[in-house]
Amino acid sequence: MRSPRKREHAPRAGAPIPERFRVARSTLIFDHAMNIVIKTGGIAVVGAIGGIFIFLLIQILPLFRGASIDYVGSFELPDLGIQAMGIDPWSEIPFFVDPDGTLHFLEIVDPGAPHNRGWFTVAPPLPPDTAFPFARFNQRYGKLLFGTDDGRFTVVNLNFEQSFPEHRQREIVPRLSGNPVIRIGRSDAVFEELDYVDAGRTKLAVALQRLGDGTSELHAVTLRATRPLIGDPVLRRDREFDLTGLFEGVPRFVRLTGDADFVIVGTEEGYLHLLARTRDGFEPRQTHRPFHDAASEAIHSMDFLFGDLSLILTNPEGRNVMYSIYHDEGEGHRILGRTKVFDLLPGGRGADFYSTSVRNKAFLIGSGNQAAIRYATTNATRWESELDFAVEHALLGGRYDRILFVDDANKMHLFELSDRHPETGLRAYFGKIHYEGRAEPEFMWQSTGGGDAFEPKISMVPLIWGTMKGTVFAMIIAVPIALLAALYTSQFIRPEMRGIIKPIMEIMESVPTVVLGFLAALWMAPLISGSVPSALLVIAALPAGILAFAAIVTALPRPARRWIRPGYEFLYFAPFMFGIGWIAWSLGPVLEGILFAIEDPGTGAVVADFRLWWTETTGAAFRQRNAFVVGVFMGFAIIPTIFTIAEDSMSNVPRSFRSAAYALGASRWQTAVTVVLPTAAAGIFSAVMIGFGRAVGETMILLMATGNTPIMTVNPFDGMRTLAANIAVELPEAAQGGTLYRSLFLGAMLLFLMTFLVNTLAELLRQRLRERYKAVE
């Protein structure tokens, strides 16, 4: 039993709450609704950021994937005695050259279908009654090289056309056209090696023959195209050179570089000789021993990479290196040098088959049942496998999408290759790479270039460098100005003035950066470039002016000083500084005449020009649109951001701290430096970081006011290219889904991560700093 008293005091269940304690329904509903709205908003923001991140990740992940290969089918080949093999650009009709020079085509698309042509043969326009025991196909130029057994050769052009017969599937049709047969070398020996290159005006052939006595001879022939009145130009023999005496050793391999400037000879003894074509002959230039550091020094194979400038060499142990022709600053001309060392070939044997891609710098290499696809630029093995057959011939399809293997049982195996971004990878983006034609490993960005054999250079490092350079220059200019202005506005100036300055700064913040970029590029850059000494003088004169002003004021007797009322110092100071600045600017040419005069070596006249002096003295470039100009204008773009946040945090320093400092006899400056700055450190720090984040992501000013050259220098008078500007510059060139396209996304990701990281770090540090002053509130 409950006591009645107890029941009286206990809240009665179900009893209505008195009216005055009730909360209005509308208040509750509104409260609830706002809760949901705010939560949704927060989640949406986080979701959007996460979404951007995931989207970027999806775009860039394919860049870091390897190659994959799918088996398509196998085809029985008749016993042809394959001399050479090749394939059309669409990878539909591979062909095999038999010892008679006949081309046997096999249509491999839709085998067995009614429109499939199966096997068909085409006889090239070769002279009758001649045997051509030597045949080679150059996939890049579509040229078939045939050699007789009596010192003659000819070039047959092989082109493929698409034809669309009525009511039938598209067909690839080979078209062949011949050239005269040309004599080269000795007529009593067969060709061991034969190479021919057509470099426009220069056409060069080289032949290696082994004589009956076991010695070898090397001969070169230059050809000339003569244009008859009617019809196509015809090749004629021009001059012949005997190269045998130009090097030592027994030649085994010979290759002509794509520009027909060099003959590269590999010998039995394992030497590589570079012979250069001169105006009237050939001269030996260099000798290398590619495998001097290996147990077996012999050269096992030697083939050109796409572009015909780099040789891929192997030795019998399976060592794999690359030698390239490049321009050497020291030598003053082009030389041959080792540029890459690849991994050991699988199986530890020299390459017995090799095929270069005619799309990129990939090559298919291997021996026996070991095969690998390697990418020369990045030193990377894209794919590697042990096959269940022994390979005799291998071919990488025209668009780097098919692989053909012919095994020792005369069976052809067809594979599909999917490797969309072979040239990418961590090393390509962030490592130093020895690009073809360059003297040393470098960080480079050059996404597109002339020629089909162009090697894209996609290092992110110059762009990150450019971003940092622009940011650093901007920060050097913006941070001192913004922080001093904030300090002055919050601590020294009269509150009325503060009320004017702050809104002006906020308006400045909203000036579109394209306007600043426009001013920087079209007004400031030409102005500065003609008056660097003036600008330097102004920069030096401002702090000096400040000191001078302070000295003058302190030297004034105290009563006179009372004219300058605290908080109104700027009324005297600003005109004074303008005067100093103007004088400094005007003295620029004088300084230029004294310090930056150089003697013109040609005329002997003395010219006072900073630009010439700079280039002469430092050896660095001077460009009108440079980091200095960018720094100034980007500085102006971020000053308001830094100023506003820093000023807020300085004004928020509790008055009691300042009062305490003043009461202890601290001057305004001492108070500002010893009390205000440390206390506001958190806010100042985040102001600087947010400014930094803005500078990192800033695009328009950099795009317009730098030359957008992706070079890595600290030279303030040279340009750069930033990640953000790079995206803007290259976007129109980037095909969707292509390597460049995804690389731009990678740049975007780096930018995103950089700003994200900087902002997160700034926020964390700010929290930490704030924690220290928590007791204040």
Add this chain to the structure above:
Amino acid sequence: MNEASHQSFPEQPVARRPVSVESRNLGERANYAPDYIAFRNYSFYYGATQVLFDINLEIPERQVTALIGPSGCGKSTLLRNINRMNDLIDGIRHEGDLLIGRTSVYDPGIEVISLRKRIGMVFQKSNPFPKSIYENVIYGLRVAGRRRKSVLDDAVERSLKASALWDEVKDRLHESAFSLSGGQMQRLCIARAIANQPEIILMDEPCSALDPIATGKIEDLIHELKNDYTIVIVTHNMQQAARVSDRTAFFYLGKLVEYDHTDTIFMNPMEPQTEAYVSGRFG
């Protein structure tokens, strides 16, 4: 209040002679050291609002003077004018004069910064800097350009001992001042105020945020300090004024109503308003 002396003042514009309350009630001026704080016909305005009305007041050296009066009567304003802390406020204006040791604090030859170095101030709310205890104490010396470590160390020990804080903090001098309790913080502020050995210490309700024990400690401290310093203290606590001060000035609505020995003010005030205030009948 002696109206006659107020009215007679304009005829003696550069009077260096204490008048009014002083001449009537204390009459012992000859015994004073020359260093004292004197308000002469002192009026003070915040913009258009007059806050202090024609104050004539002399504060003797090495004694404790308490300023009492109801809230808003201008005690803090008066105090803050002694070290010209009010200069930081816009639109202030004064009439009359305020002298310390015969020199006007408004003398154009006076550097405000050095004036403030002569005068320590303790605020109502303790306001240590967000620095270590050590750095707080020596702040005044630092801004005065003292660098010698031995000088600074001595000053820290001396002032913390003087403010009865030494034993509590001597092992944690380099910890943040914010780790101290409210009472300790206030004593730290006192130590900071005396570290550079000023002549005068101004205290604006130093104990208003403290418990009785901490208050007791600070009152003891004031007793100690008065041997070396001239102390002006604002307080709302009548017992405190009675306990610590030698003299008491009672303000009402910006006017100095009565100024006398503390005993006199509390036991035998002249003015009925003073009587009413100290006995707790208004305020």
